[in-house]
Amino acid sequence: GAVVSQHPSRVICKSGTSVKIECRSLDFQATTMFWYRQFPKQSLMLMATSNEGSKATYEQGVEKDKFLINHASLTLSTLTVTSAHPEDSSFYICSARDREELNYGYTFGSGTRLTVV
Amino acid sequence: GDSVTQMEGPVTLSEEAFLTINCTYTATGYPSLFWYVQYPGEGLQLLLKATKADDKGSNKGFEATYRKETTSFHLEKGSVQVSDSAVYFCARRGYNQGGKLIFGQGTELSVKP
Numbered sequence: 001g002a003v004v005s006q007h008p009s010r011v012i013c014k015s016g017t018s019v020k021i022e023c024r025s026l027d028f029q030a031t032t033m034f035w036y037r038q039f040p041k042q043s044l045m046l047m048a049t050s051n052e053g054s055k056a057t058y059e060q061g062v063e064k065d066k067f068l069i070n071h072a073s074l075t076l077s078t079l080t081v082t083s084a085h086p087e088d089s090s091f092y093i094c095s096a097r098d099r100e101e102l103n104y105g106y107t108f109g110s111g112t113r114l115t116v117v
Numbered sequence: 118g119d120s121v122t123q124m125e126g127p128v129t130l131s132e133e134a135f136l137t138i139n140c141t142y143t144a145t146g147y148p149s150l151f152w153y154v155q156y157p158g159e160g161l162q163l164l165l166k167a168t169k170a171d172d173k174g175s176n177k178g179f180e181a182t183y184r185k186e187t188t189s190f191h192l193e194k195g196s197v198q199v200s201d202s203a204v205y206f207c208a209r210r211g212y213n214q215g216g217k218l219i220f221g222q223g224t225e226l227s228v229k230p
Binding site: 004032034041042043049093095097106107108109113 | 153158161162163216220221222223
């Protein structure tokens with residue numbers, strides 16, 4: 001079945017530094033990738049939608065200069081948290097949509113726990 | 118706007134009890150509907166889905182039927198196990214922005230032996 005690999009699974013960084021999270025579709029081509037943020041005991045909050053080769057579409061209230069998304073190929077999207085601060089600490093999850101299963105092919109990565117100290 | 122509403126948790130059951138987690142949605146038309154499960158510290162796994170009215174999705178003993186009359190997609194399982202303890206999310210597919218998923222707030226299930 002479809003697999004999405006997300007790395008790293010956990011990262012601790014110092015305040016003011018940048019962190020990059022990778023999301024790869026291993027056995028399918030992803031026309032669209034989604035990035036979510038999840039706070040403890042809460043639902044997933046969509047941050048942005050990215051399509052290969054074009055700029056990401058950010059949800060209202062999400063700072064695009066802080067959360068940089070690059071979807072350079074059909075199998076890789078990256079989220080870079082720039083100048084991270086403790087309030088950016090969260091669980092980030094990516095999801096990829098299979099171009100061959102446009103109706104219901106969503107596969108999620110295993111998530112990245114970001115802690116900013 | 119389009120939304121998904123789930124029953125609030127946490128839900129605590131004894132092993133072998135019957136499970137129902139309610140989910141209702143608002144939408145124009147008939148969106149695809151999903152149930153996802155999240156185990157602690159992990160991403161989401163698709164549990165089951167239904168793409169049109171009256172479809173029944175099923176997997177691992179879980180079932181949900183797409184009811185257009187009541188705009189519902191309730192999750193059921195006849196006999197839960199301790200290993201079913203997790204957070205369950207109901208979701209519908211949106212029509213805009215590449216068909217993003219719209220999630221309910223999640224329902225935490227705890228099954229005691």
